[in-house]
Amino acid sequence: MTHANTILKLSGLGCAACASKVEDVLNSLPGVISVSVNLEESVASVEYDPASVDLDIMIAAVKEVGYGAGPSV
Numbered sequence: 439m440t441h442a443n444t445i446l447k448l449s450g451l452g453c454a455a456c457a458s459k460v461e462d463v464l465n466s467l468p469g470v471i472s473v474s475v476n477l478e479e480s481v482a483s484v485e486y487d488p489a490s491v492d493l494d495i496m497i498a499a500v501k502e503v504g505y506g507a508g509p510s511v
């Protein structure tokens with residue numbers, strides 16, 4: 439399994455509960471290996487298997503739980 443890392447820019451996070459909601463939904467995606475959300479910077483750092491999951495899937499999953507997400511660049 440190959441590993442890749444990406445940073446997602448998040449929006450709409452109000453508190454630590456929002457951050458853990460985003461963390462949970464990303465962690466639930468097949469192919470996501472680890473997730474770390476930084477609430478102050480509103481970013482999620484994701485380690486994943488690019489054969490199983492991609493940025494579009496992650497962004498859609500975050501939007502589904504009510505927050506904004508996009509690529510960091």
Ligand SMILES: [Cu+2]
Pocket residue numbers: 451452453454455456457
């Ligand atoms: Cu919150």
